[in-house]
Amino acid sequence: MQTTSDISLPPINVYRVIENPVENIAFAIITLILGYIIVRILAAKIESYGEKDVRIPRLMMIHITNAIKFFLYLVVVLIALAFLDEDIEAVIISVSALVTFVLGFGMKDTINNLASGVWIASSRAYDINDEVTIAGNHGYVTDMNMMSTELKMVDNTRIIVPNGSAWNQPITNVSKMPTRMIVTLYQVAYATPISEAIEAALSAAAKTPGIHTDPAPYVRFREMADYAITLQLRAWVDTDAYYHAESELKRTLYAELIEAGIEIPYPQMDINFNGN
Known part of the structure; x- marks a missing residue:
């Protein structure tokens, strides 16, 4: 009479979930499709949570979600291979060998780019x-x-x-700060009263939409050049409106100088001939 301890059971393959090969392939395909959809949904949820609730910069969240998606996709592929009765350990070893082989051709540059990407994201x-x-x-x-x-x-x-x-x-x-300074150089003839040249510039700033009044625009005396006096108009504006405001300010400044009768000099050279 056989006892329970004498009965030997056939070995069980833990990866063989379904014996029918066609059904195995079908389940593997379904796993890949559902896994892809689920990973995409999870990654979107994680990215939205990180940006809105935790307030992690979007660039950093891209790195985080990409790493999470890579890991989850790998898990999905391994599960699909399990339905096909594949040797998972052999697959993992093969993938690792392939990655090592690829990175071996450009390890220095690859590691440098990877590390730099992490530092850029973390430093914002x-x-x-x-x-x-x-x-x-x-x-x-x-x-x-x-x-x-x-x-x-x-x-x-x-x-x-x-x-x-x-x-x-x-x-x-130039996008990090909410405001930017517009710096505009302009030149006037030496015969021009400086107060009038300054007044024309401040008038142009007052007429330009988007220019801030606090801090107020101001004019600096830069230098006495070879053929003109160089002045510098400084004005603050919202970063998003910088380029439009800069163009309008320069156009208005030119109009104000012309209207005030202020001469705008141009480079010139005097040549004297000796009659001898």
């Missing part, structure tokens, strides 16, 4: 839609990943700047 150097100058390129940030930053130039061209190049050079961001 710039965010999506910011107007910046990066590695000598001026434009608006349209996208950023762990390796590079994408800029849209004023002429609507697209430039990709490696994060390593961006982090290793000065970054100018």
Whole structure:
């Protein structure tokens, strides 16, 4: 008589959920589709929570959500492979070997770009839609990943700047502050009363929409150049209205100088001939 301890059970494959190969493939496809949808929804929820509730910068949230999505997608793929009765450990080893092989060709630059991307995001150097100058390129940030930053130039061209190049050079961001100063140089003839030249500039600032009255615009005496006196008009404006206000201010300043009868000099050279 056999006892319970003498009965041996056949080995069970923990990955073989369904024995029918067709059903296995169907379940794997369903897993991939549902997993993709669920990961997208979770990533969107996490990104929205991070930006609105925790107030994490959008650029940093892009890095965080990309990392989360990569990990979750990997989990979904492994689950799908389990339905196909694949050796999960062998798949993981193969993927790791492939990643190591790819990174081996450009490890230094790759690590530099990855680290620079993390530092840029954590330091809040710039965010999506910011107007910046990066590695000598001026434009608006349209996208950023762990390796590079994408800029849209004023002429609507697209430039990709490696994060390593961006982090290793000065970054100018003109969108971070709520206000900007408009600095306008203008020149008047030496015979011009300085008070009249200053009054014309302040009048132009007062007539230009968007120019702040606090702090009030003011004029500095810059230098006595070779053929003219150089003055500098400074005025504050909201950052979003900078370019329009700058153009209007210069146009109005020119009109005010002409109306006041102030001579705007131009470079000239006197040549004397010796009759001998």
